[in-house]
Amino acid sequence: MLPVSKTVGADAIREAIAAGVTMVGENRIREAGEKAELLADTGVRWSIIGHVQTNKAKDVAAFAHEVQTLDSLRLAEALDRRLQEEGRGVDVYVQVNSSGEEQKSGLAPDEVPDFTARLGDFASLNVLGLMTIAVLSDDTDAVAACFDRVSSVRDRLRDRDGGGWDDLSMGMSGDFELAIAHGATVVRIGTAIFGARPAPHG
Numbered sequence: 001m002l003p004v005s006k007t008v009g010a011d012a013i014r015e016a017i018a019a020g021v022t023m024v025g026e027n028r029i030r031e032a033g034e035k036a037e038l039l040a041d042t043g044v045r046w047s048i049i050g051h052v053q054t055n056k057a058k059d060v061a062a063f064a065h066e067v068q069t070l071d072s073l074r075l076a077e078a079l080d081r082r083l084q085e086e087g088r089g090v091d092v093y094v095q096v097n098s099s100g101e102e103q104k105s106g107l108a109p110d111e112v113p114d115f116t117a118r119l120g121d122f123a124s125l126n127v128l129g130l131m132t133i134a135v136l137s138d139d140t141d142a143v144a145a146c147f148d149r150v151s152s153v154r155d156r157l158r159d160r161d162g163g164g165w166d167d168l169s170m171g172m173s174g175d176f177e178l179a180i181a182h183g184a185t186v187v188r189i190g191t192a193i194f195g196a197r198p199a200p201h202g
């Protein structure tokens with residue numbers, strides 16, 4: 001489980017770290033970078049779960065340990081180059097747009113096999129698996145269908161590669177039980193741990 005600390009202040013994150021949290025998820029790079037500085041003494045690890053623009057790759061490479069939203073070769077190239085400069089590596093998940101909604105980032109399920117076949121070129125990216133944000137809906141069948149689409153992509157990749165692709169980051173506070181029932185190995189939990197966020201952030 002990845003605790004999501006976006007909009008949560010550094011002091012509250014520090015309490016969570018004292019209670020045993022070792023990695024937190026953030027969706028805004030600047031906010032995450034600022035908190036990473038404030039909490040550098042704790043050794044907590046930072047996972048980026050929001051869309052990363054290519055021109056932010058340098059900032060991400062400076063402090064992040066994981067990027068769950070890899071969705072283009074341009075970003076992979078930019079991250080790899082900046083990470084090589086820093087002498088660092090990150091774990092990555094490939095983001096899949098499992099709902100087909102236009103406003104959502106991520107690759108279409110059919111694009112994932114070709115995309116992932118090229119990730120071996122980037123030595124500083126350690127690929128763990130796939131990530132998705134399901135449709136926000138009360139229709140559990142529609143939500144489950146999103147998770148199932150990603151699981152089947154994972155099965156295709158496993159067949160092709162003879163294994164691997166163990167991690168599926170799927171599910172948030174509102175749908176994590178369903179996500180786990182449909183194969184999630186990582187759920188990203190914000191409000192259920194830290195409480196409701198102020199409205200403008202989401």
Ligand SMILES: *Cc1c(COP(=O)(O)O)cnc(C)c1O
Binds near residue numbers: 173191192202
């Ligand atoms: C905010 C966020 C979460 C956590 O959402 P909650 O509903 O607060 O659990 C999970 N994943 C992503 C990508 C997020 O942006």
